[in-house]
Amino acid sequence: MAAEIGHLSLWLALAAALCLSVFPLVGVQRNILALQWYARPLAWVQWLALTLSMVCLGYSFFINDFSVAYVANHSNSALPVAYRLSAIWGGHEGSLLLWGWMLGGWAAMVGGLSRSVPLAMVARVLSVMGMISVGFLLFMLLTSNPFDRVLPWFPLDGADLNPLLQDPGLIIHPPMLYMGYVGFSVAFAFAVAGLLAGNLDPAWARWARPWTTVAWSFLTVGIALGSWWAYYELGWGGWWFWDPVENASLLPWLAGTALIHSLAVTEKRNLFRAWTVLLAIIAFSLSLLGTFLVRSGVLTSVHAFANDPERGAFILGFLIVVAGGALTLFAVRSSTLTNNKGFKPVSREAFLLGNNLILLTATFVVLVGTIAPLFFEALDLKISIRSPYFNGFFVPLTMALIVLMVPGVFSNWKRQDGRVLVKRMAMLAPAAVIAGWFGSRLPEPSPWQGVLAIMLALYLVFAHVDDVVRRARAYGQGFFTGLRKLGRAYWGMVSAHCGLAVMVAGITLVSFHEVERDIRMGPGDRASIGEYDFVFDSLDNYQGPNFDSTRGHFQVSYQGEPVVILHPEKRTYHASGQIMTEAAIDAGFWRDLYVAMGEPLDDGNAWAVRIYFKPGIRWIWLGSLIMAFGGVLALSDKRYRRLRFANGEKEATNES
Amino acid sequence: MKANSPWVFLPLVGFVLLAVLLASGLGRDPQELPSALVGKPVPSFSLPSLMTDETLTQDSLKGRWQLLNVWATWCPTCYIEHPFLLELAARGVAIAGLNYKDESDPARQYLAEHGNPFTHVIVDADGQLGLDLGVYGAPETFLINPDGEIVLRHAGDLNARVWKEKFVPLLEQNQPGGEA
Numbered sequence: 001m002a003a004e005i006g007h008l009s010l011w012l013a014l015a016a017a018l019c020l021s022v023f024p025l026v027g028v029q030r031n032i033l034a035l036q037w038y039a040r041p042l043a044w045v046q047w048l049a050l051t052l053s054m055v056c057l058g059y060s061f062f063i064n065d066f067s068v069a070y071v072a073n074h075s076n077s078a079l080p081v082a083y084r085l086s087a088i089w090g091g092h093e094g095s096l097l098l099w100g101w102m103l104g105g106w107a108a109m110v111g112g113l114s115r116s117v118p119l120a121m122v123a124r125v126l127s128v129m130g131m132i133s134v135g136f137l138l139f140m141l142l143t144s145n146p147f148d149r150v151l152p153w154f155p156l157d158g159a160d161l162n163p164l165l166q167d168p169g170l171i172i173h174p175p176m177l178y179m180g181y182v183g184f185s186v187a188f189a190f191a192v193a194g195l196l197a198g199n200l201d202p203a204w205a206r207w208a209r210p211w212t213t214v215a216w217s218f219l220t221v222g223i224a225l226g227s228w229w230a231y232y233e234l235g236w237g238g239w240w241f242w243d244p245v246e247n248a249s250l251l252p253w254l255a256g257t258a259l260i261h262s263l264a265v266t267e268k269r270n271l272f273r274a275w276t277v278l279l280a281i282i283a284f285s286l287s288l289l290g291t292f293l294v295r296s297g298v299l300t301s302v303h304a305f306a307n308d309p310e311r312g313a314f315i316l317g318f319l320i321v322v323a324g325g326a327l328t329l330f331a332v333r334s335s336t337l338t339n340n341k342g343f344k345p346v347s348r349e350a351f352l353l354g355n356n357l358i359l360l361t362a363t364f365v366v367l368v369g370t371i372a373p374l375f376f377e378a379l380d381l382k383i384s385i386r387s388p389y390f391n392g393f394f395v396p397l398t399m400a401l402i403v404l405m406v407p408g409v410f411s412n413w414k415r416q417d418g419r420v421l422v423k424r425m426a427m428l429a430p431a432a433v434i435a436g437w438f439g440s441r442l443p444e445p446s447p448w449q450g451v452l453a454i455m456l457a458l459y460l461v462f463a464h465v466d467d468v469v470r471r472a473r474a475y476g477q478g479f480f481t482g483l484r485k486l487g488r489a490y491w492g493m494v495s496a497h498c499g500l501a502v503m504v505a506g507i508t509l510v511s512f513h514e515v516e517r518d519i520r521m522g523p524g525d526r527a528s529i530g531e532y533d534f535v536f537d538s539l540d541n542y543q544g545p546n547f548d549s550t551r552g553h554f555q556v557s558y559q560g561e562p563v564v565i566l567h568p569e570k571r572t573y574h575a576s577g578q579i580m581t582e583a584a585i586d587a588g589f590w591r592d593l594y595v596a597m598g599e600p601l602d603d604g605n606a607w608a609v610r611i612y613f614k615p616g617i618r619w620i621w622l623g624s625l626i627m628a629f630g631g632v633l634a635l636s637d638k639r640y641r642r643l644r645f646a647n648g649e650k651e652a653t654n655e656s
Numbered sequence: 657m658k659a660n661s662p663w664v665f666l667p668l669v670g671f672v673l674l675a676v677l678l679a680s681g682l683g684r685d686p687q688e689l690p691s692a693l694v695g696k697p698v699p700s701f702s703l704p705s706l707m708t709d710e711t712l713t714q715d716s717l718k719g720r721w722q723l724l725n726v727w728a729t730w731c732p733t734c735y736i737e738h739p740f741l742l743e744l745a746a747r748g749v750a751i752a753g754l755n756y757k758d759e760s761d762p763a764r765q766y767l768a769e770h771g772n773p774f775t776h777v778i779v780d781a782d783g784q785l786g787l788d789l790g791v792y793g794a795p796e797t798f799l800i801n802p803d804g805e806i807v808l809r810h811a812g813d814l815n816a817r818v819w820k821e822k823f824v825p826l827l828e829q830n831q832p833g834g835e836a
Binding site for chain 1: 664665667668671672674675677678679680735736738739769770815816
């Protein structure tokens with residue numbers, strides 16, 4: 001019964017989305033206020049219907065209703081309840097429902113938190129979001145309905161959730177990622193609405209900005225979680241594989257990062273308007289492209305889900321309508337976006353533009369690398385693009401980005417005295433060089449790339465500390481009073497930039513100083529990495545809820561002092577027969593110790609054991625979290641808190 | 657950006673090119689064999705055997721239903737797939753191995769360590785046979801009938817589910833009551 005209710009309410013959501021994409025827009029065109037007014041209630045109805053669908057699917061999982069095909073394929077009666085619920089997004093159909101539900105949620109939120117935005121603008125924005133929703137709901141209902149039944153002969157038990165996905169990290173990773181993907185639809189909707197209105201004033205950027213920041217923060221956390229999950233769950237100890245699916249999430253992040261900065265310029269200076277609109281369109285289009293790449297089966301990947309060319313064709317068609325439509329609109333309407341003000345070549349605008357170009361180049365590099373296999377296939381060439389290509393471009397681009405970030409933060413809007421800027425930058429350089437030199441020698445000497453990267457990361461941090469001190473002093477009321485006067489948005493920027501520095505430092509450390517050992521070990525054997533000793537004590541077997549496990553006991557000691565006992569496992573899942581490696585990790589601020597059991601050798605008397613020493617790897621994710629926290633800080637800035645209560649006094653004046 | 661500058665169409669043009677490329681990739685599902693090879697005999701070859709001194713040819717793959725599994729020691733998914741191959745072999749399924757673009761010593765060591773599910777292993781060090789077969793990467797598994805013709809190709813790891821869904825129906829259709 002629950003499945004039927006869920007199915008019905010999906011159709012209801014489609015009806016609401018159709019109304020939402022038509023009526024408010026007609027209302028704007030014909031200037032009928034009543035129709036414009038309907039935008040918000042329609043968005044809320046749509047979201048309620050989608051929420052009901054989610055609850056119904058969750059309930060079907062909860063009661064193990066294996067007559068629902070999706071539940072039968074992705075759950076099992078022995079699966080713990082938490083994983084049964086997270087199995088909602090463990091497969092294709094349910095992921096789409098989650099996508100749609102979040103899109104509905106963002107639309108409902110925009111409806112609820114936009115009292116300061118003119119009604120016509122809200123109507124346009126929600127209409128555009130409604131159109132996107134129509135596409136997704138049609139996709140779901142026509143090709144991938146999660147509520148399809150397998151009747152009359154349904155399986156007695158389910159096929160189980162993919163063991164790779166039975167993990168706490170994976171309970172929250174997809175929702176975070178999708179919140180980011182879908183969140184960029186708001187900026188996209190604002191951009192298209194602005195193009196439709198033919199009026200992109202700074203107010204437009206001010207409305208779109210907080211939504212973009214939230215989406216970006218979610219996406220940042222989502223990508224970090226994905227990387228963290230790959231690290232401990234895949235058992236290879238890597239944290240980024242330049243896999244098509246990972247790239248699919250990085251692409252909108254890069255474009256979104258550029259968008260955040262470009263929006264700032266548009267809001268403050270009413271410049272880069274065409275550029276900002278274009279970035280908003282690109283960021284969301286790349287989110288859709290990511291979905292296409294993951295779902296269509298055009299590219300094989302380590303963690304591609306069920307692939308289906310028919311579904312791929314639908315998403316591609318949808319992508320063409322959304323991105324093609326928006327870009328056409330952009331080409332036709334962008335003549336209204338000419339800038340009438342300029343800026344000097346040495347100014348914050350100039351540096352932000354430079355950084356934007358770098359970010360966009362990085363986006364392009366990743367995009368080309370990701371879809372190149374398709375291109376080579378079309379030419380019948382067998383060439384594989386792997387990490388040397390990506391690293392070869394990406395690392396220097398990141399370095400260049402950091403080099404430009406510092407003057408960007410130091411400079412004034414409009415024009416900046418070049419000599420003052422050079423002086424400020426030069427003053428910090430020796431400190432960064434010296435500290436970087438020592439820092440990069442701490443574990444053991446690094447190659448010059450590593451030294452340079454650590455210097456740049458430290459330079460970035462020093463520059464922000466210097467900037468905070470100067471700005472706090474500039475209030476002239478003492479340092480600590482000044483500190484408190486600095487806005488949350490400013491702190492957000494400092495935090496996000498320092499997060500990047502922490503991440504770069506972590507990547508550098510782990511890239512140049514990790515130690516990996518693949519060795520054969522039996523109980524009683526000993527292996528060492530540096531001053532760490534690993535003793536393989538014993539093996540035992542135990543039964544999990546839906547798997548059997550062989551577990552090793554490893555005693556780890558540092559300079560003879562016991563550190564930790566690690567328990568790597570090899571699990572065999574009952575329903576699918578899949579064998580999974582569960583790595584055991586001793587996580588630490590400075591280093592991770594990582595033990596994974598590979599294959600049994602000599603009838604299980606010995607094992608191929610992988611032992612890794614990973615310095616600084618935590619910093620990669622810590623840095624990402626600091627970055628995302630910066631986004632949250634920026635969002636809690638005074639002006640957004642005030643905005644919510646400023647009850648549309650501009651409504652009359654800004655009406656187009 | 658100046659009014660009506662032709663540059664504003666650049667993003668659109670770029671996107672159209674991208675869409676064409678993506679559309680061209682859609683028809684080409686990497687999980688499916690180009691239909692040209694289904695029903696055709698295995699391309700002729702004459703390559704050394706990994707475990708013995710004999711030379712293997714396309715005739716070595718005739719005479720019974722068997723799988724041809726493309727594997728290599730550099731392929732992480734092959735490690736994941738391996739236990740299932742062993743299980744199939746234990747159930748009496750004949751599996752020929754194609755050691756693809758690999759070095760023979762580590763390959764022999766790999767089979768010694770992890771168990772050998774293969775009746776025989778073809779050494780395709782330069783990947784020529786793989787190229788003729790249209791192999792995209794490892795692992796891939798072909799189903800070959802007693803006449804030495806390719807019946808099915810599966811790209812990606814072979815597991816219980818794939819076996820049940822793709823291979824068993826074909827085997828049952830061709831030899832009722834056969835290996836399942």
